[in-house]
Structure formats: structure tokens, C-alpha cells
Amino acid sequence: MATRPNPSVTPHTPKAGGLAARASKQAAAARPVAPYMDGMNAEQRDAVESIDGPLLVLAGAGTGKTRVLTTRIGHILATGSAHPGQILSVTFTNKAAREMKERIGRLIGGAVEGMPWLGTFHSIGVKLLRRHAELVGLKSNFTILDTDDQIRLMKQIIKAENIDEKRWPARQLANIIDSWKNRGWSADQVPKGDMGSFANGKGGELYQAYQDRLKALNAVDFGDLLLECLNLFRKNPDVLKEYHGRFKYILVDEYQDTNVAQYMWLRLLAQGNSNICCVGDDDQSIYGWRGAEVDNILRFEKDFPGAKVIRLERNYRSTGHILGAAAGLIENNEDRLGKTLFTDTAEMGNPVIISSVWDSEEEARAIGEDIEQLQRGGHALNDMAILVRASFQMRSFEDRFVTLGLNYRVIGGPRFYERMEIRDALAYFRAMLQPADDLAFERIVNTPRRGLGDATLNLLHAFARARSIPLIQAAHELCQTEELKPKPRKALSDLVNSLSRWREQADNLPHTEIAEIILDESGYTEMWQNDRSADAPGRLENLKELIRSMEEFESMGGFLEHIALVMDVDTQEDYDAVSIMTLHSAKGLEFDTVYLPGWEEGLFPHQRALDESGRSGLEEERRLAYVGLTRAKKAAKIWFVSNRRIHGTWQSSIPSRFLDELPETHAEINEGNSSYGGYGSSGGGAYGASRFDTQDTFRNTYSTPGWQRAQQHSKNEGTKRNSGGPRTIEGELVAKSGSAASSNFALGERVFHMKFGYGLVAQIDGNKLTVDFDKAGRKKVVDSFLETH
DNA sequence: AGTGCCAAGATTTTT
DNA sequence: TCTTGGCACT
Numbered sequence: 015m016a017t018r019p020n021p022s023v024t025p026h027t028p029k030a031g032g033l034a035a036r037a038s039k040q041a042a043a044a045r046p047v048a049p050y051m052d053g054m055n056a057e058q059r060d061a062v063e064s065i066d067g068p069l070l071v072l073a074g075a076g077t078g079k080t081r082v083l084t085t086r087i088g089h090i091l092a093t094g095s096a097h098p099g100q101i102l103s104v105t106f107t108n109k110a111a112r113e114m115k116e117r118i119g120r121l122i123g124g125a126v127e128g129m130p131w132l133g134t135f136h137s138i139g140v141k142l143l144r145r146h147a148e149l150v151g152l153k154s155n156f157t158i159l160d161t162d163d164q165i166r167l168m169k170q171i172i173k174a175e176n177i178d179e180k181r182w183p184a185r186q187l188a189n190i191i192d193s194w195k196n197r198g199w200s201a202d203q204v205p206k207g208d209m210g211s212f213a214n215g216k217g218g219e220l221y222q223a224y225q226d227r228l229k230a231l232n233a234v235d236f237g238d239l240l241l242e243c244l245n246l247f248r249k250n251p252d253v254l255k256e257y258h259g260r261f262k263y264i265l266v267d268e269y270q271d272t273n274v275a276q277y278m279w280l281r282l283l284a285q286g287n288s289n290i291c292c293v294g295d296d297d298q299s300i301y302g303w304r305g306a307e308v309d310n311i312l313r314f315e316k317d318f319p320g321a322k323v324i325r326l327e328r329n330y331r332s333t334g335h336i337l338g339a340a341a342g343l344i345e346n347n348e349d350r351l352g353k354t355l356f357t358d359t360a361e362m363g364n365p366v367i368i369s370s371v372w373d374s375e376e377e378a379r380a381i382g383e384d385i386e387q388l389q390r391g392g393h394a395l396n397d398m399a400i401l402v403r404a405s406f407q408m409r410s411f412e413d414r415f416v417t418l419g420l421n422y423r424v425i426g427g428p429r430f431y432e433r434m435e436i437r438d439a440l441a442y443f444r445a446m447l448q449p450a451d452d453l454a455f456e457r458i459v460n461t462p463r464r465g466l467g468d469a470t471l472n473l474l475h476a477f478a479r480a481r482s483i484p485l486i487q488a489a490h491e492l493c494q495t496e497e498l499k500p501k502p503r504k505a506l507s508d509l510v511n512s513l514s515r516w517r518e519q520a521d522n523l524p525h526t527e528i529a530e531i532i533l534d535e536s537g538y539t540e541m542w543q544n545d546r547s548a549d550a551p552g553r554l555e556n557l558k559e560l561i562r563s564m565e566e567f568e569s570m571g572g573f574l575e576h577i578a579l580v581m582d583v584d585t586q587e588d589y590d591a592v593s594i595m596t597l598h599s600a601k602g603l604e605f606d607t608v609y610l611p612g613w614e615e616g617l618f619p620h621q622r623a624l625d626e627s628g629r630s631g632l633e634e635e636r637r638l639a640y641v642g643l644t645r646a647k648k649a650a651k652i653w654f655v656s657n658r659r660i661h662g663t664w665q666s667s668i669p670s671r672f673l674d675e676l677p678e679t680h681a682e683i684n685e686g687n688s689s690y691g692g693y694g695s696s697g698g699g700a701y702g703a704s705r706f707d708t709q710d711t712f713r714n715t716y717s718t719p720g721w722q723r724a725q726q727h728s729k730n731e732g733t734k735r736n737s738g739g740p741r742t743i744e745g746e747l748v749a750k751s752g753s754a755a756s757s758n759f760a761l762g763e764r765v766f767h768m769k770f771g772y773g774l775v776a777q778i779d780g781n782k783l784t785v786d787f788d789k790a791g792r793k794k795v796v797d798s799f800l801e802t803h
Numbered sequence: 804a805g806t807g808c809c810a811a812g813a814t815t816t817t818t
Numbered sequence: 819t820c821t822t823g824g825c826a827c828t
Contacts, residue, residue, distance in 0.1 A: 107817065136818045160818085180824090236818045271817095304816065404814050426816080463804075579818065598815050620814055638815085661813060662819025 050088050050121055054081070061291075061324045062086045065095060065263065068284075068318035070311070071293040074355045075340070075644035076331030076604065079293055083267060084114055086291065087129070088121040096262040102283065103132040103265040108580045110267055110602070111137070131261070135276050137579050139239035142246065142257075149250055150242045157233040157444070158578040162437065163453045164188050164235050171223050175216065182213045191221050195237030196305030198244060198275040201225050231452060240275045247282045258286025269294030269314075273305035281317070288318060296351050297344050300598060300638050302630070303623075312351060329355045331604055333363025336650050338680035340643040346675050347633045365682040366643070366650045368673060373657045374407070374612075378414035381609050381653065385420065385592055388607060395421055397606035399593040401642050403618040407611060408594050415592070425595035431577050435542065435553040436560055440577070442532050443570055446516045450484040459485075462541035464505040473497060474506075486510060512536065525570040529561050551766075597642045608646035611653040613639075613670035616660075639672045652681075759783060765802055 051059055061071045061082045073079035087103060090096050105111045111133050118129065131138060140158065147154040159167070168184040168191075190212050194204055201222040209218040228234060234242060247254040264284055266272070269292035272280070284290040292314060299308040315321045329337055337355050344350070371377050385398055400411055408424060415422045430436060438461055444454035460466040477497075478488035492498065493507040512535060520528045533539045539557065542550050567573040593605070612618055619635035627634070643650050654669045673681075759765065763775045765785060777784035 134818065139818095158818090239818075300815080301817085303814085406813075429817095465804085467804075596815065617814095622814060634815095659819075 048089070048092060050085055050092070054078075054085070055328055057324055057326050057328070058082050058085075061293075061326065062089050064322055064324070065090055065093075065291075066289060068288050068314075068321035069291040070269075070314045070318075070321055070323045071291065071326060072311075072323065072351055072353055073293055073295055073326040074329060074353045075295065075298060075641070076329045077326035077355070078328075078330060079295075079326065080110075080113065080117065080267075082326065083265060083293055084117040084121060087114075087118055087265065090263055091122060098129045099131065100260060100262040101129060101131060101265065102138070102261040102263070103129060103267075104135050104138060104280075105132075105267040106134060106271055108134055108137075110134075114267075134579070135279070136236060136239045139243050139279075140579060142243050143234070143239065146246055146250070146253055149253065150246050151229055152234065152242075153232050155232070155448075157231070157448065157451060158239070159228075159233050159235045159453065160432075160578070161188070161236075162432075163233075166453060166456070167227060167231075168220070168224060171220060171227060172213075175213075175220065175223070177213050177216065177220075187212055187217070187220060190217060191224065192237055193305060194221065195235075195241050196273040196275055198241065198278050200241060200245065232450065233453075237275070240279055244275065244278055244282070247279075254282060255286075257283060261286065262289060264290040266290070266292040267294075270296050270299035270308055270311045271301050271306045272310050274307055274310075277307065277310045284318070288320075290318065295353075296349075297347070297353065297637055298601060298641050300601065300634060300641060302627070302634050308349065312349070325353055327353050327355050329357045331647055332357065332644060333361045333648060335363050335365045335680045336643060336646050336648075339366040339650070339676045340640050342677035342680065343636060343643065343672060343675045344640045347636055349630070349633055363648055365680050366652060366676060367682055367684045368613075368652045368654075368676075369684040370654050370656065370669070373655050374410045374659070375414070377611050377653050377655050378410040381411070381611060381651075382414050382418050382420060384609070384651065386418070393606065395590045395592045398609070399595065399600065399603070399605040399607075399645065400609040400611065401595060401597045401600045401645065403597055403612055403620060403638070405596055407617075411594055411611075421589065421591035423591040423593050425593050426599040430556070430559075433553070433556060435556055438538065439529075439533060439557060439560055440574065442536060442538065443529065443574060445486065446513055446520065446528075446532060447570055447574065449486045449513070449517075452478075452485045455485045455489075458536070459489075459506075459509065462537045464509065466502055466505055470498060470502040470506065486513065509536075520570065525567070525573065526561050526564050528570065529564060533557060548766075597638045600645050601641050604645055604647055606647050607649045607651070608642065609651050609653070610639075610642050611655075612658075613652050613654045613673055614658060614667040615670055616665075616667060617658065618670050618672070636672065636675075759802070763802060 047059075051062065054062070058078055058081070061069070062085045065086070071079070071082060073082065083103075087101060090101060091098065103114065105114065115129065115132060118132075131141075133141075143150065143152065143156070144154045147156060165184045165188050168187050169179065172179055172182060172184055172187065194208070199205075201218065204218050204221065209215050211217055213220065228238070247257075261283060264280065266280060271294070280290065280292075292311070294311050296308055296311050299306060299311070302308060310317075315323060332340075334357055337357055341355060369380065371380050381400065385395070388398065389395060402408055402411075405427070412422065412424070414420075431440075438458060441454040441457040444451045445458055448454070456471075459471065474485060474488055474492060477492050478485050481488065481491075483491075489506050490510045493503055493510065498506065516528060516532050516535075519531065523531075539554070542554050542557075545553075564570075564573050567576060615621075618639070619632055623631035623635050625631075652673070654667070654673065656666055657664055658667050659665070759775050759778060761775055761778060765773055765775055765783075773785040775783055776786045
């Protein structure tokens, strides 16, 4: 492993004879340069042009990784080295794939109709499997199960094996099997030593039973999309050979995130010719906990003999101070290939600012104030983000921002297609389209309630199992008998009849119309219309959105295929809002100003990472911190609190060790805003003397200037705020606040709030109302978030 | 079938 | 401390 010593930052001038010098030399060695290479530096060009043989591009944060990848594809096409159909290009997320497609299109001017083999590992896996399904014991119209289906199936299997569900939860089994699949192990390949981990060694059996059941359902889970490809290639060398012939060039994005199965998949395909180019950054490997092997990237040169390695180290994103702080931090990791980011910008910018406050509420207040100040200074909220380690941290920010009336947007969290109402609706569509889809049928058989209880369902299952037929068929046949009581029998036969009626109608009507018919006639829409809970209106809105998004597809089948793999949905974010997200979901993004709260021992680095994975866990946490810092273009502001509530109990906390790892030249303690505890010399935290030891942690918060300012601030709010009219929050609901009422609410009036649901106005104070919510209790809210009801 | 009580668990997340 | 899921009871 090549390690670079002395990873110091060189903000102004690169080392003599260093990259810039080489860059200019190379540029001078005049060779006609293609227009698409304009503005690229020497290393980037090298990475684009070295298309023969294995290549590893170590691309640091903000060094133009995506640009290199897309230009490289453009270059391969422009030089006629391969046709679009001969390039295999894999990414991890649909978003990345989409972005790449767009950029390639722009690059070559749309002359190339698509890249059939550009996509995620999983979507390419599906494509391969649909073509060769019979070879691995599937039919080519197999269904793809998501995590939820997976767990329900495993529950059934655990039950069937008479294992105590309490002691051995299905979720855990799902995780274990998943991790086995991540490692590329089929049921018969799991090492004996690894099987004992579940239900006294029954893990292997259960794995096999689960796979058998999947085959019977003609279904696969996400892991199978890769694993079955491995099986396919291994058992059918001729098929593999065909793809060797097809794929002249292979490109892999985010290589540091690949797991073993993906690695083997790539290895098999790259055997043909070794034109494989992997782009990644070992310093940004943050998915070890879900099977990613940093080792894949660290080992690249060994795995692909003769591999060339190119480092992209010129950062185009952040100021010198931010890069300096990030570099100083990541330097503390041992397991890395070593890169030294530098920037040519003369901008050092401001040092990273570290502030400390009393607790998480104070933290939210302080950050809220800071954001408002920037906003007053003309900065767009869209250019700011709050990046947290764990999602529970988001809450204090949301609460605070709702009170302030500050627009925010939570990124990540439950995705559109994972929402209950969407999954229910999809289950209806699936059951209609694929009468053999037992899981879908089970999901909807009693939703909405039709009076089909356990008794009926058990009977139905037994009936189906005895005859080895799908549930829907079993239901149909069962209704011909006298086995059921009249009521459930009627309910069940109505459902079965409806399904087949819809199936017939589907031939003649557009699929969006069918979808509406199904949701209406099944009583599903009505079920939510009658629901008085806070999220019911949002759910109905989501169902409408679902139908809308179906329009883009030709058929119901095409739509279902798409959403099985593409679980994200493009939300048009046309309003100005601060982004709140986890550090994990921030990878790949950038913002002018980045707020990094919660830098405390135990939270960040997270205690569990330390306990479970020791030093490597700590290093992954550190990489996470590095990712956080390097998201910032102009300013990074770190916070830590003295007291945090963990599982309900207040605990005083120690500043994160990562703070001590930030070089003093690039990080500054903010004395102005945060008046808690001297940062003086109490000396000797758990990790030796620290700049951040707080002396009087328990000083009364409420006498501090910060608190008083905050108080003052909230008093003034009534007059200052609410000039912008109704605001939209995109919390967990997609629905818009629409025609929000004007600021006139009456005491005792019935109101609706996006987050808290229905309630009665209990008190009015300017535009701030106290509302007794049916579900959420008494809350203070700004009136622009309320609607009359 | 719907309510209510108790116990457990409470990083990170894509496909 | 708070949420969630499972189970028993009505």
C-alpha cells in the first residue's frame, strides 16, 4: 500500500515540482486536446485518457470525480473505442446514475441514445437476470422484494420452523442473511462457523428455507440481484463469456463502497479484458457497517496486476481553512492510501468555527440564530445544511425551526415508496397484475378491514399450502366450498372477484385510470378519508402523487418494475430552505455553509461504533467527520453541547476527540456566542488535556447572555415574523400547506397542523398560538403553519 | 376488531 | 424518556 508521508495542506502554492508544475508541463506538451477536456487539470486528463488496462482513480472530496467519469465515457465514445452498448458503468444510487446519464448526454450532445449498461449494480443485475432467469431457477418476470416483504417472509419461515420469534426476531435474521449475501455466500456456501449466530445454528437451514420460498414465489430480494448473477456466471461460463465480449470498458463509481459480492461480480466481468476503471475515495468510505469493504480499494493494485493509480488532489470546492481542518483530521487514520488535497484558490476563507452550548435546545437556538443572521445578510437557505450524526438529533432543529417559522427540508428519512399507504396501493396493483404474488395479497387481504380475521386467513393458508397453489387461487376455490362462514366468505369472494374484474378492465383502460378504480373500489381511499389522524390528509395526497407519477410509464408493469429498484423520487425543491440530514446522506453534496452539531464523545464518534468495531470503527467515524467538513464550500461551523439527553436521561458530555484533531491554525473557538464554561485549563478530559475542557459545565444556563438573547429574540418574533405568508415544510408529508389561513384564528377554533395534526386553539399571542392538539398535546406554533378546519 | 397495556429498544441506509 | 410492536382482553 502506497502511503504518502507528510500530508500537510498547501493552500496557496503546491509543492515545488508538484502537481501544478506537472500540469503546466503536460499542457505545454501540445497535443491537440479535445474540447470536452477543456478546463481539466493534468491528472483529470490522465484519468480520462488512460482507458486501457486497470485504473484506480483516487478522487478526493471535491476534486471533480463525476466529471472525470463522465468525460472518460465521452472520450471512449468520441475516440470510437467502443459503442455505448459496450460500456458497463455502475453506480450505487439511482441518483448518481441519472446524473451521469444527463451529463454524458450534455457532453456528447445527445447524439448517443442512452447507455443501456449504465446503472446501479442492482438495476444491471436485474437486467442480466431477466435475460437468463431460467438458468438460475427463476422465471423472467420475477418479483423483487423489498426489506419489508423480506421480513414478513422470514417471519413466516421462523414460525414454520417453530422457533421462538421473540428470541430470534425476523429482522435480525434478515440482517444476517443480508450480510451473508453481501459476502457472496449462497445458502450452501455459508461457513459452518458463521451459522451458529442465529437460533442455535439454524441460520443456515433458515437461509435455505427462505431461498426455497423465494423461488416458489418467483421472487428475489435485493441481495439476490447480485448473488444470483454470481451463480449465473459461475455455472454458465458461456454466458459470462458473452458478456466478456460485450463489455469492452468497465467503470465503477464509489468503489470504496463496494461489498464482497459486488467486488466478485466486477472481478468476473473484468476477466474478459482488464479495462476496468474504479473511482473512489478511501477517506470517504462510510458504509462499512453495511458490508462495504474498504479493503477492496486498498487492495486494488494487488487484485488487478499492472494497475495504474491516479490521484486527484486538487480540490475545487472548499476554502483553504476547511481543507486544512479536514486534512488534519483525516491524517489521524492509519488505514488509508493517503492523499493531500490542495486548492489553488487564494481564498483561505474563515477558519472552522467551534462553538459550545449548554444543551441540544440551546444548540438548535444558536444555529437557528446563525442561520437567520446569514439569511438577513442575503444568503439563501438553500446554501446551508445541518449535518447530524444520528437522526434523533434532527428533532430539536425541527422543533426550533417550526417555532421560528424558518423553512427547512429533511433529506433522507422515510422514502416515498416506503410509506405505508404507497406500499398498500402497490400491493393492490401487484396482486392485480400477478395473481401469484402471495405477499402482496396478504398485505391487502384485510386492508381496509373486511372482517377477515386470523381464523379465515389461517384456513386460507392451510388450503393453499395443501394444494401448493397461490393464495388468490386458493381464496377463489375456498369460496366455492362451505368451509367459511357466510360473512368472511362474502368478503373474500368480493375481493377475489374485484381483483379479476380489475384485471380484465386493465386491458382496455389506461393504467392510471385502473389504479384509481382499484383504490376507490377497494375502499382504500375511503379508509383514509375516514381517518382523522394527523397524517391522513398527507397520505391521500401521496396516493394522488403516486398516480401522477404513474403517468410517465407505459404500463402498470413497467411502473412496478421501475419502483422496485428506484425507491427515490425527484422532489421539485423550488423553495428556499435549510437542509437537515445525516452525515451519511450528505455524501456527494456540497453547501456554502455547513453546520455540524453534536460533536461529543459517545455521539460522534458514536459509542456503538467504538464498542462494536474498535479502531476501525473509530476510523470510519473519523471519515464521516471528514465527509462532513468537506461538504462545506465557504464555512463550516461545529457545535458541541455539555449536556445531552440520551434515552431520556440527561448526561453531561465531553467534547469529541475529533475537535482536538483539528489543527489550531484552521479551527477557531467561538468565544462570542457561547458563554458556557471557560475553555481554559481544567485539563485532563478522558483523552488528556484538551482545548475543549469545560470548567463549569453546570453553571446556570439561564443567566447567560445567549439565553437572554434567545429570550429577547423570541419575544420580538411576533412582530417580525409572518411576513412571508404561508410556509411549506417538507417534513414527512408531501402535502402542501396550500391555502393556509390568514393570521386570524379564534380561541377554541379547530385547526390543522402539518406536524401535530388536529387541535383546538387555546391561546393567542400575536401570530403565535398555543394549541391543544388531539394527539400531540399542547404546543406553541406559528400561525402560518396552521389551517382552519 | 378495537383498545389498551407492557416490554423492548432507541446509529448510520441503498437497492 | 419516548416510541413501537405484540398480545390479551373486552
